[in-house]
Amino acid sequence: MSEAKQKWTDAALVLEALHRFHGFDFRGYNRDFVLERLQMYTDEVECERAIDLIPRLGRDADFARRICESLTVRHTRMFRDPSSYRAIRDQVFPWLSTFPVFRIWHAGCASGEEVLSLAILLKEAGLYERATVFATDISQTTLKRAELAVHAAKDEHELIAAYSEAGGKLSLSEYFTRRGEHLVFSRDLLRRVTFAEHNLAQDEVFSEVHLVICRNVFIYFTEQLQRRAERIFAESLCKGGYLWLGEAEAVTSEHAGVRFRTTDLHPMRVFRRVQTPPLESPPRHAPSPSVTRQPSVSTTKP
Ligand SMILES: C[S@@+](CC[C@H](N)C(=O)[O-])C[C@H]1O[C@@H](n2cnc3c(N)ncnc32)[C@H](O)[C@@H]1O
Numbered sequence: 239m240s241e242a243k244q245k246w247t248d249a250a251l252v253l254e255a256l257h258r259f260h261g262f263d264f265r266g267y268n269r270d271f272v273l274e275r276l277q278m279y280t281d282e283v284e285c286e287r288a289i290d291l292i293p294r295l296g297r298d299a300d301f302a303r304r305i306c307e308s309l310t311v312r313h314t315r316m317f318r319d320p321s322s323y324r325a326i327r328d329q330v331f332p333w334l335s336t337f338p339v340f341r342i343w344h345a346g347c348a349s350g351e352e353v354l355s356l357a358i359l360l361k362e363a364g365l366y367e368r369a370t371v372f373a374t375d376i377s378q379t380t381l382k383r384a385e386l387a388v389h390a391a392k393d394e395h396e397l398i399a400a401y402s403e404a405g406g407k408l409s410l411s412e413y414f415t416r417r418g419e420h421l422v423f424s425r426d427l428l429r430r431v432t433f434a435e436h437n438l439a440q441d442e443v444f445s446e447v448h449l450v451i452c453r454n455v456f457i458y459f460t461e462q463l464q465r466r467a468e469r470i471f472a473e474s475l476c477k478g479g480y481l482w483l484g485e486a487e488a489v490t491s492e493h494a495g496v497r498f499r500t501t502d503l504h505p506m507r508v509f510r511r512v513q514t515p516p517l518e519s520p521p522r523h524a525p526s527p528s529v530t531r532q533p534s535v536s537t538t539k540p
Contacts, residue, residue: 248289249276252305255292260302263439264309266463272309279308311458312380314348315393317355317400318453319485322506324405326356329503330449330480331363339368340448343474345438345467346455347373350384350428354413355404356451357427362407366430372444374436381433387423391416438467443474450475453484453507465490472497475511483507 239247249272256262264272276288285291295302317323334340344353353373360366375381389397394416401410414421438455450471456464468489471481481489481498489498489509498509 245273245277245288248287249273252276252288252291252295255295256302256305259296260299261440262302262306263437264306266439266460266466267309268458268460271458275309276305279305282308307377307379310377310380312348312377314351314454315400316351316389316397317404317406318352319506320400320403322482322485322503322508323355323359324403325503325506325508326449326480326482327359327363327405329501330482330508331360331365333478333480334368334448335363335365337368337448339370341444341446342369342371342449342451343444343447344371344373345375345436345450345452345471347375347381347384347433347451348377349380349389350387350433351389352451352453353384353431354387354423354427355401357431358401358406358410358413359404361427369430371431372434372447373431374434376435376437376439378435381435385428385433387425387428388420389423391419391421394421397421438470439463441470443470445474446476447474447479448476449480449482451482453482454487456483456487461490465492468493468497472511477511477513479511481509481511483509 246269249269250265253265253267253272256264276291280286280288280291283291291301291305295305342356344356347353350373353371357366357369357371360369373381373384375384398410413427414423416422438452438459452467452471456467459467468481472493475481480501483489485507487507488494494500494509495512497512499512501508501510
């Protein structure tokens with residue numbers, strides 16, 4: 239067997255073991271990405287081959303969890319791709335403002351910078367009090383960081399520039415207090431946010447969401463897993479609801495024009511759920527605001 243084939247066989251066995259022993263399903267992740275991340279992890283724990291991880295991951299749930307953490311990239315920043323925030327503010331907020339209350343779901347929110355960014359723009363548009371926000375991720379560790387709303391002060395100048403490019407109206411410093419090397423953001427920005435663990439590979443839908451934000455997550459998925467996530471988003475969105483993806487992402491051809499249509503905001507990767515999506519299976523709506531597979535939910539306190 240060639241070395242490349244051997245490596246993938248090993249990696250596939252590790253993914254199977256994670257799923258079988260602990261229920262963590264990474265089998266729908268992009269192959270090159272999995273190979274690269276598992277290689278990094280085997281080097282870190284000084285194993286010769288990925289397959290050597292299996293005996294320990296079978297008996298040690300913490301070890302298995304660490305492998306899962308190594309299989310996710312959690313890089314994010316506030317007002318990432320600022321022009322797309324501006325487009326959302328200018329073209330999606332007016333539609334949101336037609337509802338007395340609305341729901342937003344950040345799927346794959348990482349450490350919450352995206353959640354804070356949108357909360358700031360919603361506040362400045364006078365819409366924050368109408369919003370109910372769900373912020374979910376597969377990683378418990380990263381969600382815990384998100385709840386703290388504390389970010390590195392070294393990025394301050396970059397953040398201020400991105401905020402103003404995104405259409406921020408005030409001074410970003412209105413929203414945080416500087417403490418040593420950290421910027422501590424106002425708890426008020428998370429008052430309407432519920433953080434929850436949610437796995438796009440295994441969990442189910444939220445209901446009557448107006449805007450789903452899932453940026454820079456599909457790039458790690460195979461097309462099959464992406465289609466699953468798109469189905470969940472389509473079933474979660476209310477009529478005409480928006481799906482906002484990352485700059486390098488788009489809806490799969492199977493769902494483009496069927497579940498989602500492009501918008502004038504297309505270059506920004508913003509799609510709209512078509513009015514009546516043809517569903518292969520009946521929608522499985524979870525009673526709001528929970529999801530069907532029990533997530534661990536924690537709501538931030540004001
Ligand atoms: C690169 S970050 C993107 C963060 C943010 N959306 C942004 O664009 O800045 C990808 C996030 O997706 C999360 N993720 C990966 N697989 C996931 C899955 N199956 N379900 C939910 N979240 C997932 C990771 O834990 C990580 O926090």
